[in-house]
Amino acid sequence: xxxxxxxxxxxxxxxxxxxxxxxxxxxxxxxxxxxxxxxxxxxxxxxxxxxxxxxxxxxxxxxxxxxxxxxxxxxxxxxx
Amino acid sequence: xxxxxxxxxxxxxxxxxxxxxxxxxxxxxxxxxxxxxxxxxxxxxxxxxxxxxxxxxxxxxxxxxxxxxxxxxxxxxxxxxxxxxxxxxxxxxxxxxxxxxxxxxxxxxxxxxxxxxxxxxxxxxxxxxxxxxxxxxxxxxxxxxxxxxxxxxxxxxxxxxxxxxxxxxxxxxxxxxxxxxxxxxxxxxxxxxxxxxxxxxxxxxxxxxxxxxxxxxxxxxxxxxxxxxxxxxxxxxxxxxxxxxxxxxxxxxxxxxxxxxxxxxxxxxxxxxxxxxxxxxxxxxxxxxxxxxxxxxxxxxxxxxxxxxxxxxxxxxxxxxxxxxxxxxxxxxxxxxxxxxxxxxxxxxxxxxxxxxxxxxxxxxxxxxxxxxxxxxxxxxxxxxxxxxxxxxxxxxxxxxxxxxxxxxxxxxxxxxxxxxxxxxxxxxxxxxxxxxxxxxxxxxxxxxxxxxxxxxxxxxxxxxxxxxxxxxxxxxxxxxxxxxxxxxxxxxxxxxxxxxxxxxxxxxxxxxxxxxxxxxxxxxxxxxxxxxxxxxxxxxxxxxxxxxxxxxxxxxxxxxxxxxxxxxxxxxxxxxxxxxxxxxxxxxxxxxxxxxxxxxxxxxxxxxxxxxxxxxxxxxxxxxxxxxxxxxxxxxxxxxxxxxxxxxxxxxxxxxxxxxxxxxxxxxxxxxxxxxxxxxxxxxxxxxxxxxxxxxxxxxxxxxxxxxxxxxxxxxxxxxxxxxxxxxxxxxxxxxxxxxxxxxxxxxxxxxxxxxxxxxxxxxxxxxxxxxxxxxxxxxxxxxxxxxxxxxxxxxxxxxxxxxxxxxxxxxxxxxxxxxxxxxxxxxxxxxxxxxxxxxxxxxxxxxxxxxxxxxxxxxxxxxxxxxxxxxxxxxxxxxxxxxxxxxxxxxxxxxxxxxxxxxxxxxxxx
Numbered sequence: 001x002x003x004x005x006x007x008x009x010x011x012x013x014x015x016x017x018x019x020x021x022x023x024x025x026x027x028x029x030x031x032x033x034x035x036x037x038x039x040x041x042x043x044x045x046x047x048x049x050x051x052x053x054x055x056x057x058x059x060x061x062x063x064x065x066x067x068x069x070x071x072x073x074x075x076x077x078x079x080x
Numbered sequence: 081x082x083x084x085x086x087x088x089x090x091x092x093x094x095x096x097x098x099x100x101x102x103x104x105x106x107x108x109x110x111x112x113x114x115x116x117x118x119x120x121x122x123x124x125x126x127x128x129x130x131x132x133x134x135x136x137x138x139x140x141x142x143x144x145x146x147x148x149x150x151x152x153x154x155x156x157x158x159x160x161x162x163x164x165x166x167x168x169x170x171x172x173x174x175x176x177x178x179x180x181x182x183x184x185x186x187x188x189x190x191x192x193x194x195x196x197x198x199x200x201x202x203x204x205x206x207x208x209x210x211x212x213x214x215x216x217x218x219x220x221x222x223x224x225x226x227x228x229x230x231x232x233x234x235x236x237x238x239x240x241x242x243x244x245x246x247x248x249x250x251x252x253x254x255x256x257x258x259x260x261x262x263x264x265x266x267x268x269x270x271x272x273x274x275x276x277x278x279x280x281x282x283x284x285x286x287x288x289x290x291x292x293x294x295x296x297x298x299x300x301x302x303x304x305x306x307x308x309x310x311x312x313x314x315x316x317x318x319x320x321x322x323x324x325x326x327x328x329x330x331x332x333x334x335x336x337x338x339x340x341x342x343x344x345x346x347x348x349x350x351x352x353x354x355x356x357x358x359x360x361x362x363x364x365x366x367x368x369x370x371x372x373x374x375x376x377x378x379x380x381x382x383x384x385x386x387x388x389x390x391x392x393x394x395x396x397x398x399x400x401x402x403x404x405x406x407x408x409x410x411x412x413x414x415x416x417x418x419x420x421x422x423x424x425x426x427x428x429x430x431x432x433x434x435x436x437x438x439x440x441x442x443x444x445x446x447x448x449x450x451x452x453x454x455x456x457x458x459x460x461x462x463x464x465x466x467x468x469x470x471x472x473x474x475x476x477x478x479x480x481x482x483x484x485x486x487x488x489x490x491x492x493x494x495x496x497x498x499x500x501x502x503x504x505x506x507x508x509x510x511x512x513x514x515x516x517x518x519x520x521x522x523x524x525x526x527x528x529x530x531x532x533x534x535x536x537x538x539x540x541x542x543x544x545x546x547x548x549x550x551x552x553x554x555x556x557x558x559x560x561x562x563x564x565x566x567x568x569x570x571x572x573x574x575x576x577x578x579x580x581x582x583x584x585x586x587x588x589x590x591x592x593x594x595x596x597x598x599x600x601x602x603x604x605x606x607x608x609x610x611x612x613x614x615x616x617x618x619x620x621x622x623x624x625x626x627x628x629x630x631x632x633x634x635x636x637x638x639x640x641x642x643x644x645x646x647x648x649x650x651x652x653x654x655x656x657x658x659x660x661x662x663x664x665x666x667x668x669x670x671x672x673x674x675x676x677x678x679x680x681x682x683x684x685x686x687x688x689x690x691x692x693x694x695x696x697x698x699x700x701x702x703x704x705x706x707x708x709x710x711x712x713x714x715x716x717x718x719x720x721x722x723x724x725x726x727x728x729x730x731x732x733x734x735x736x737x738x739x740x741x742x743x744x745x746x747x748x749x750x751x752x753x754x755x756x757x758x759x760x761x762x763x764x765x766x767x768x769x770x771x772x773x774x775x776x777x778x779x780x781x782x783x784x785x786x787x788x789x790x791x792x793x794x795x796x797x798x799x800x801x802x803x804x805x806x807x808x809x810x811x812x813x814x815x816x817x818x819x820x821x822x823x824x825x826x827x828x829x830x831x832x833x834x835x836x837x838x839x840x841x842x843x844x845x846x847x848x849x850x851x852x853x854x855x856x857x858x859x860x861x862x863x864x865x866x867x868x869x870x871x872x873x874x875x876x877x878x879x880x881x882x883x884x885x886x887x888x889x890x891x892x893x894x895x896x897x898x899x900x901x902x903x904x905x906x907x908x909x910x911x912x913x914x915x916x917x918x919x920x921x922x923x924x925x926x927x928x929x930x931x932x933x934x935x936x937x938x939x940x941x942x943x944x945x946x947x948x949x950x951x952x953x954x955x956x957x958x959x960x961x962x963x964x965x966x967x968x969x970x971x972x973x974x975x976x977x978x979x980x981x982x983x984x985x986x987x988x989x990x991x992x
Contacts, residue, residue, distance in 0.1 A: 003278040003307075020728070027692075027733045031879035039879050043692050056732065060724065066731045076277065 002076060006059040007067050020056030022046045023068040050074050083119045084372045088346025089231070090115075098171040100149075107167045110230075114140070114147055114162035115345035123330040124404040125149065125162060129178025130512040134405030136330025137162060138509065140337035140344075142228065142271075142577055143318045143546040145510040146328070148180070149173045156183035159542060159578070166230075166290035178510070189288075189300035193586040196265065198222040201281055201308035203272040203435055206234020207242065207473060208465025209314030210254045211480025213264070216312075217257075223264045224306055226283050228271040228577075230290065234316055235336070235466070237343040239368070240473055247473075267304065272315075274574030275438040279308040279460050284579050301583040310460055314480065315432040317466035318546050320451075321425035322358060323555070325397035325500030328509050331406035332398065334547070335362035335424040338369060348372050350422025354379060354410050356395040358493040361471075362426035363390075377418055379410075382493050391416075394498045398423060413499060428492040430550050431467045437572035445565035450494030451550055452569045496554040507555065508548040510541035515555055522559045529553050533570050542578050545570070599652040600749045600813035613834060615716050618653045623833040631835065632935060639839050639937040641830035642799060646755035648820060648831050651805065652813070654700070655719025656748055657712040657726065661739035664710050667730060668702065670875050673859055673868045679704040684779040684796055688859050688867045689722065694880030696853050696862065698722050701796050703781050711744070715849055719745045729876070749813035752796070753820060754803040754840070756987055757827040762804045764823040766793060771804075773986045791816065799840035800979050802987040839934040842945055845896065845975030852894060852931040852945055858886055861893045863952065863975055892928050893951035896973035897961070902941030904968060906933045906961055912948055915958045915969060927959060936978065943977050944970075 003011040028034055028042055047053070053073050058066045070079040090110035097106055100117060107116030114137045117125070123136045125147045135146040140163055147162040153172035158180020165173070200216035202209045205227035213225040227234075233251040240247040258264045270285040283304040288294035319334045321327065335355055341347040348369060355366045356379045363378060363386045370376045378390045385392075397411040409419045430451040433443055436458070444455035446469060453469035464470070464479035475485030497505055502515035513536045521535040529552065532538070538552045539545025545552070549570060557564040582589075597617045599605075605612070610621035611631070625634040641647045659668065665677030672687040679685045681704045688699045698721075700713035714722040726741050753761055763771045766784055770776060781794035792807040808816045821829055838848065847853060847862050858881065859868050869875065880886060899906060910930040913919070928951065933944035948954060954972045961968045974980060 001276055001278075001280050003280075018724070020732075028879075031874055032882075034879065036883055039883070043880065058724075058728070064727060066728065 002078075004057065004069070004078060006062060006065070008063045008065050009059060012059065012062055016059060016061040018058040018060035020058055020066065023054040023056045052079075082121060082348045082350070083346050084342065084348045085346070087342055087348075087372060088344060090345055092346075096167055096169045096171075098167060098169070099153075099173070101174045109167070111167040111345055112163055113149065113165040113167055113171065113173060114144075115341055115347050116167050117162060118341060118349055119345070119347045123406045124175070125330070126175030127177040128328065128512045129510070132177065133328055133512075134330055135328060135509065136332070136406065138321075138332060138337070139163065139319075139334050139547065140340040143334075143543060144337075145508065145541065145543045145547060148176045148178070148510075148542070150176050150180045155187065155189065156181070156185070157580075158182055161542070168290065169292055187582055189582070191301050191303075191580075191583045191586050192299040193303045193305060195305045195307070196224060197307045198224045198265075199309040200224075200312060201226070201272075201279070201306050201310070202312040202314055203227075203281070203283075204234060204314035204316055204465070204467070205229075205232035205251075205255075205266075205268075206314060206316055206465060206476070207236060207247070207251075208467075208470075208476040208480035209234065209312065210251060211477055212312040212314055212462075212464055212482075213258055214254055215481055216310075217261050217264050221263070221309075223258070223261075224267065224304075224308065225258065225264065226267040226270040226272050226304070226306075228269065230269055232266075232268065234314075235340075237339060237368075239343070239364075242473070242477065270304065271577050272306075272435060273576040273579055275311065275313075275435040275461075276574075277439065279311055281306045281308060281311060281435070282574070284577075284583055301580070303579075303583055303586060310462065311435070313433070313435045313461065313463040313467050314465050315435060315467045317429040317431050317451075317469075317471065319361075320427050320430050320547050320550060322356060322395075322427040322495050323497035323505045323507055323515065323551060324356070324395050324425075325498075325504045326400075327398065327425070328506040329398055329400050329405055329407045331421060332423045332425065335365040335426040338422070338424050339365035342368060342372055348374055349424075350374060350420070352420045353377070353422040353424060354395065354418050354420045355424040355426070356380075356410070357424075357426040358382060358495045359426050359428045360385070360491055361429070362424065365424065365426075374422075377420070379412060379418075381495070382491070385491070394495070395423065395425075396498045396500050427495055427551075429466065429471060430546070431463075431469045432546075433463060433467055434572040434576050436461060436463050436467070438574055438576075443569060445563075445568070447494070447563075447565070448490040448492065450492060450496075450554065494554070496551050496558065507552050508536070508538040508541065508545065510543060511537045513538045513548075518552060518555050519559055522556060527560065529556055529567050529570050532556050539570055544572070544576075597653075599650055600810040601650050601652070601817055604814060604817065605650065608831060610833060615653060615834070618716060620653060620716075621650060621831075621833040623835045624831055635835045635839060636935065636937045638830055638832035638836035641828065642755045642801060642832060642836065642840055643938050644756065646753065646757035646761055646824055646827045646829045647836070648817075648824065648829055649752045649754065649833070649837055650749075650817070650831075651752050651837075652749040653716040653719075654745070654750060655714030655716060655722060656744045657714065657719075657723055658742045658744045659710040659712055659726075659739060660708060660742070661737070662708050663737040663739050664708055667726070667734065667737050667739045668710060668712070669872060670734070671726060671729065672702070673875055673877065675869050675872060676702055676704075676710065679710075681706055682780055682782065684781055684794055686779075686867065688864060689725070690859065690877030690880075692876055692880065694858050694877040694883070694886055695855050696847075696849055696857055696859055697725070697855075698849055699847075701794075703794065717850060719743065747809060748792075748807045749810050749816075750805050750807045751817060751820065752798065752803055752805050753824070753829075754797070754799050754801050754832075756802055756984070757824075757829075758802050758804055759987055760827055761820060761824045761829060762793065762806070765806070765820055766791070769793065778985055786816070786819075789816065797985060798837065798846060800844040800982065801840075801984050838932065839936065842932045842934055843936055843938060843943070843976075843978035845894070845945070845977070847894060847945070847975075848932070852947070857892070857894070857947065860886070861891055861947070863894055889953065890950045892947040892949050894931075894975050895946055895948050895951035895955060896975050896977045897930065897933075897944040897946050897959075897970040898973055898977070899942055899944070899961075900958075900969045900971065904963075905935055905942040906930045906944045906968065906970070907963060908933050908944075910961045910963055912946060912970075913960050913962065916960050916967065919962065919967070930961065938978050945975060948972065 090108040199221035242250040274282040443452035465476035478485040505515040605621040613622040668676035698718040797803040928948035
């Protein structure tokens with residue numbers, strides 16, 4: 001079980017965390033202005049890189065704060 | 081008896097009695113079952129799993145592939161190694177033919193778990209591990225030292241010297257120094273069985289099996305969850321045999337194991353011993369056994385190895401004319417037959433690098449060793465001593481201190497097998513797998529050792545190929561004509577040794593397996609004879625059967641009471657979120673499909689939440705408590721996920737909103753009081769409150785006090801009937817509930833459970849999110865366009881409502897179904913097809929499925945809710961529901977099958 005560093009609480013076991021997928025996918029400013037395709041891209045499509053990935057995590061069983069972390073999807077290592 | 085005076089660390093002043101295969105024997109404290117059996121001359125332990133060949137003890141500790149026993153007393157346990165079972169008085173065991181038997185009685189022993197943290201974890205208390213632990217402790221680290229044997233020292237036998245002293249004295253002094261350090265924890269009889277990311281190691285401590293009378297307050301086994309900054313793997317090495325024909329007989333053993341048995345237990349494994357070795361270490365074993373009174377012949381093919389008495393030859397086979405199948409002679413490649421009662425084998429040593437491998441450490445083949453050893457180092461992990469392929473004592477001590485050892489010349493000759501019949505050359509003795517099996521695998525086209533392993537089953541038994549894995553790689557390489565390094569070895573995975581499920585479960589069994597949540601009224605429900613159902617972790621009263629009633633009868637009675645008199649439900653499990661802050665209304669407007677900010681304090685509104693995909697995720701009522709405060713009710717199952725959902729949007733998309741969220745699910749008990757007579761009950765309960773429709777209209781609430789107890793009354797209905805929800809803090813819940821029952825007695829107030837709640841809501845077409853929906857259902861599919869705001873510019877999910885797929889008239893939509901036979905209740909989950917007398921050949925087009933189905937007291941018939949393709953346009957049509965072999969005709973109706981005009985909400989006409 002990995003240790004994940006919560007920016008508020010410090011390193012904690014991974015079972016305390018909830019994974020939130022790719023970071024930086026902002027809610028569109030005006031969804032109604034988007035084409036169906038662009039809206040579907042926002043709702044369903046995410047990057048799936050092998051290697052460095054910016055992700056959202058939530059310290060669900062701790063402080064319940066969301067944060068962004070960078071993780072290598074091949075090695076599971078978090079950048080500190 | 082083959083016990084030798086002057087050897088061993090057993091307590092010979094005390095005698096223990098035990099039973100094996102029905103016969104009584106004696107041993108001593110400090111013995112294992114294996115050492116005691118060998119001391120008594122018992123060599124045949126069981127038979128092999130496929131070929132039924134006699135098998136004995138082939139190693140002295142956990143690497144033994146053959147000596148499996150079933151323990152009968154003190155508690156039945158299958159498939160334990162005789163070499164790792166501590167001998168206790170009264171032990172009853174029997175040998176196995178490869179399969180054991182689980183206990184048929186419950187295990188009353190306790191198992192538990194502990195967490196610990198340290199800077200340095202050292203696994204293995206041999207010379208390298210001891211020095212590593214001492215070095216770390218002197219540095220000021222918190223240290224945990226685990227070792228799987230009862231006493232520290234590892235492979236040290238007491239014949240070596242360290243720093244000019246007897247090695248075992250050095251071990252005792254080092255342990256004493258470590259014990260005196262409050263930051264050091266020493267765990268003997270503890271096997272580190274799994275190594276995971278970031279210094280996380282699981283270890284199993286065996287705490288009581290060696291005790292004659294285990295204290296009641298000590299768990300039998302404990303799983304240690306160790307988080308270490310640095311892991312030192314000092315787990316030693318396993319000797320490997322050379323494969324020869326008929327190498328599986330009792331009396332054939334690893335050389336170092338025979339030496340171990342002599343020095344630890346004072347057991348001399350034979351009188352007439354042949355040692356066949358291609359490595360130097362076994363010569364020491366031969367000398368020790370000779371000194372202990374055995375006649376020893378050493379066979380070593382290496383020129384000049386050993387003394388002049390050594391025969392430069394190879395063993396190519398064994399014979400037995402003994403009743404127990406034990407070896408009585410060996411054959412050499414020069415044709416000589418040597419009579420013996422024991423054959424010791426040694427082909428070199430395999431570093432025990434499992435814990436390095438568990439964390440994806442790469443092993444590389446060392447041709448000089450004939451073994452795989454740790455390759456590229458890993459962060460936070462150090463492998464020292466024999467586990468690192470450093471076999472000399474000075475080297476082990478140096479690596480333990482963190483120094484680089486002097487190089488030592490290697491003299492092992494790597495010999496996987498000698499000449500002979502491959503079908504009788506056993507590679508994995510536990511699996512009865514031979515060289516012939518490997519040849520078959522290679523002949524069938526296998527090229528990877530992982531495939532060979534699975535084809536031959538080599539390395540898949542309890543010992544996971546400790547002694548056979550490398551040999552299988554070596555023989556496969558020989559057969560393929562490729563170097564061993566090009567094949568690699570199979571992957572080591574946790575657990576290192578078998579771990580009982582009971583130990584992994586620890587205290588989390590029976591009632592402690594999963595937390596149970598109960599409401600403040602649980603004791604009352606139990607007393608009232610409620611039948612409970614699990615709703616997530618909640619125990620909810622499902623119905624309250626009276627004598628002679630089954631569920632159907634009880635639910636019909638409870639439903640009738642709520643529709644004609646008054647009923648009361650414990651609805652405390654509903655999720656409740658206190659939403660506070662100046663922007664609370666803004667947040668809820670963005671989350672709910674309808675407008676919440678326009679709600680006035682004192683009023684209640686029903687709302688639906690969707691995901692961004694426009695699918696319904698939850699519903700419930702919202703009370704506006706104040707200008708900047710709302711109380712959001714979620715479904716019971718939605719309490720935690722919806723709080724998370726709100727937090728996610730709040731924190732990650734709209735951090736500028738000044739809102740805070742708090743779960744108050746546990747703080748409020750809530751009792752719906754439901755039915756045409758509910759006004760009488762609430763009026764009597766809160767006589768100072770005007771409960772008329774004019775003063776207390778539907779979807780309003782107020783706070784008041786009853787006998788000094790703050791209570792909240794809200795006119796909310798999940799049944800279509802006149803109803804109030806009474807909310808009170810948990811401390812006063814039981815008293816308020818009882819008071820409502822007392823005041824309702826004149827109206828025959830009837831407690832009802834979740835089943836009746838479901839029937840009443842289904843009659844009104846109110847969906848249960850997660851039962852009538854499945855994550856692919858929109859508010860429009862539920863026929864709830866009215867709950868979707870047309871005014872709000874945006875809310876979560878809104879944009880998805882405009883997708884073409886959401887506008888498809890053939891989407892599955894919620895409708896009611898009335899079986900033509902009013903007594904037939906459709907099974908929930910039934911598929912729905914076009915009206916037909918005979919099913920067409922498959923695939924039959926499916927129109928949807930039944931989501932809820934009940935018998936209605938109010939309608940005097942059965943009904944169902946269903947998701948049906950284009951269902952809203954099919955109202956009035958007939959469809960078919962196949963139920964078993966029957967084709968049941970049903971009529972499609974609107975989803976509201978009872979009182980669709982909503983005339984009952986304010987009470988029965990004529991009542992008040």
